[in-house]
Amino acid sequence: MRLYALLIYIFLYAPIALIVGFSFNSGRYAMDWQGFSVAWYGKAFTNPIITDALKTSLIIALTTATLSAIIGTLLALGLERITGWLRHVFDALIYVAIMVPGIVIGISTLIAFVAMFDVVNPVLEAAWNVKLQMGIWSVIAAHVLFNIAVVAL
Template identity: 40%
Template sequence: MKRGDYLKPLDWFTSAGYLFLYLPICILIAFSFNTSRFSVVWERFTWEWYGRLIRDPLVLDALKNSVIVAIVAMILSTIIGTLTAYGLYRYRFRGKSVFDGILFLPIVTPEIVVGISLVIFFVMIKYNLGLTTIIIAHVAFDIPFVMLIVRARLQGMDRTLEEASMDLGADEWTTFFKVTIPQLLPGIIAAALLAFTLSFDDFVITFFVAGVGATTLPLKIYSMVRLGVSPKINALSALIVLFSISLITVADRLQRMRV
């Protein structure tokens, strides 16, 4: 079979697909360096919009909130998600498939449904909306993702090491912390980074559970976008996209790592 026959047009098609995926992001980044405020015509290169960003107290405040939320949500969801992955890997019990199905639900449920159901919940139990409610919501949607990533790692793990540790007299507790966890570590860190990214970037759910005072970066961007396209939004977006991309690249490396 002549390979080139059908791969050639496929190559073109696929390249176009990648162009489609990345061109808009590249355009966004390019225009964050353009001096012109309104026009799409390229004028001159400038750092001005970035300078305006770091001098904007509202943006900095939103950044602070986003970092707090993402870090706390990351820590909690990584612990809970890892425990869950381990529990599901290690034990068999009745209703396990139901449990599995329930963990699948937050992934398929539209974000807007999650957002409004939580806002109803918090209003009904009379809990004030703010950073805490954002964190609670983020942990809830991060857990299944962490669980899936750690579980994939567990399935590829060498189980004989755990058995060896037990045979040599270590109890289950020691084995878990000294053998299982170190083996899973790259997966756990990757899951943590992705949980951080998901939380840092989340808009829809945060939009509903944030209340008035607690603005995160995506909420800030949205309120700026409502007023129209501006180079300052381009700059802020470019920074966030590049930041996410670096975290994801590290996470990807870690996931591929062999122990």
């Protein structure tokens, strides 16, 4: 059994290790090793497009992790107090959220946001001259919704 587990880990992590190793190649092509270098990383981190994307990703990750931890912990504490059939319903919903593939949840969330914005935006525009748009906050909301179930377990 240990050999089987070891082979699975090698199958999963060997490609990642190879990519990381070859990322330090000074040559232009990955399979043509010409020496150790961090020049490609220097080039990447001087590109403003890549640094802006990295900054946005870190903002999304830190905000999502913080909000998911807070909301998911509160959900878990609340679920501990519920008993009976209602507890089974909430447990099933949490397990379903984990079992459904991430791509399905992502596309479903996008469709839900588009539909919600179509309904809510005319009301917001008429009342306060405000219009919701897709952006960093909708990405954070989608990630938090996806991660709450994992934290609550």
